[in-house]
Every structure is written in C-alpha cells, then in structure tokens.
Amino acid sequence: MRLPQTGGCQCGKLRYEITQAPHMICTCHCTKCQRFTGSAFSIAMLVDAPAFHLTGEPRALLNTADSGRSVSRWVCPECASWICSAASTSPFRTVRAGTLDDTSWLRPTAHFWTRSKQPWVVLPNEQSHVCETQPDDLLAFFNSVRHLPV
Ligand SMILES: [Zn+2]
Numbered sequence: 001m002r003l004p005q006t007g008g009c010q011c012g013k014l015r016y017e018i019t020q021a022p023h024m025i026c027t028c029h030c031t032k033c034q035r036f037t038g039s040a041f042s043i044a045m046l047v048d049a050p051a052f053h054l055t056g057e058p059r060a061l062l063n064t065a066d067s068g069r070s071v072s073r074w075v076c077p078e079c080a081s082w083i084c085s086a087a088s089t090s091p092f093r094t095v096r097a098g099t100l101d102d103t104s105w106l107r108p109t110a111h112f113w114t115r116s117k118q119p120w121v122v123l124p125n126e127q128s129h130v131c132e133t134q135p136d137d138l139l140a141f142f143n144s145v146r147h148l149p150v
C-alpha cells in the first residue's frame with residue numbers, strides 16, 4: 001500500500017487522508033454492522049487517531065456497541081456515508097475501509113463477531129484471527145498480533 005491513503009464519503013463533502021499504515025484490517029459480522037451497512041459485514045481499518053486527517057464536518061451518531069462500549073459513528077451529514085467510528089477513550093480511529101479511494105490492497109486479517117456471520121461467508125483461514133465476539137481489550141489484542149506477518 002502507498003501512503004498517504006485517501007478516501008471519503010459518497011458525495012465528497014468528507015475527505016480524509018491516512019498517513020500511517022493501519023495496525024489492522026478487520027471485518028465485523030455483528031448484527032449492528034449488518035444493519036448499518038445493509039450488508040453481510042463491515043470492513044474496518046484501525047488507524048492511530050493522529051494519522052487520520054479528516055476534512056469536512058461529520059455528524060457524530062452515538063451508539064452502544066455490542067461490546068457495551070459507547071462508540072460514535074461519524075457519518076456525512078449530506079449523503080450519510082459511514083466514514084469512521086471512534087470510542088471516546090480509544091487511541092484509534094476505526095475507518096470504514098470501503099470508503100477508501102483504492103480498496104485493492106485490503107486484506108482483512110481479523111474477523112470479529114463471527115457468531116452472527118452469514119452462513120455463506122467463507123473466511124480465509126491463512127493467518128487470520130477469528131473471534132466469535134471480539135476481544136475485551138482491543139489494544140492488547142492488536143499488540144499481541146501486531147508482529148505477526150500480514
Ligand atoms: Zn457525503
């Protein structure tokens with residue numbers, strides 16, 4: 001992947017630049033992501049907050065995640081594209097990977113909430129971390145898998 005990576009919402013009011021490689025790319029098969037996206041799962045990139053540069057004013061929609069944490073979903077006020085999520089205490093931004101201008105390099109290596117995965121979705125078994133729910137301590141989880149080849 002080349003840096004910076006750029007992306008944005010469907011209408012172009014929100015644009016972003018990512019200046020560091022993401023720590024992890026993961027899919028989320030939780031029932032909320034299925035509803036938010038109207039699809040089978042969402043794809044997220046975990047990016048250090050200071051490496052995520054957003055231009056435009058997102059609307060922050062507060063939501064309680066299945067894990068019980070409060071998470072804001074940042075959406076475009078104009079076209080409602082879901083760009084990013086952020087928990088108030090988190091050092092990361094969870095950027096929705098499908099909003100990148102170039103998605104060709106994405107290879108998710110962790111798969112969360114697979115207990116509600118659609119039965120026809122087949123996960124790659126090489127070097128992936130499959131979690132029925134999601135780790136309680138995401139930061140510890142990222143640190144433990146960070147040094148594995150991706
Ligand atoms: Zn928009």
Ligand SMILES: [Zn+2]
Pocket residue numbers: 028029030031032033034042113
């Ligand atoms: Zn989810």
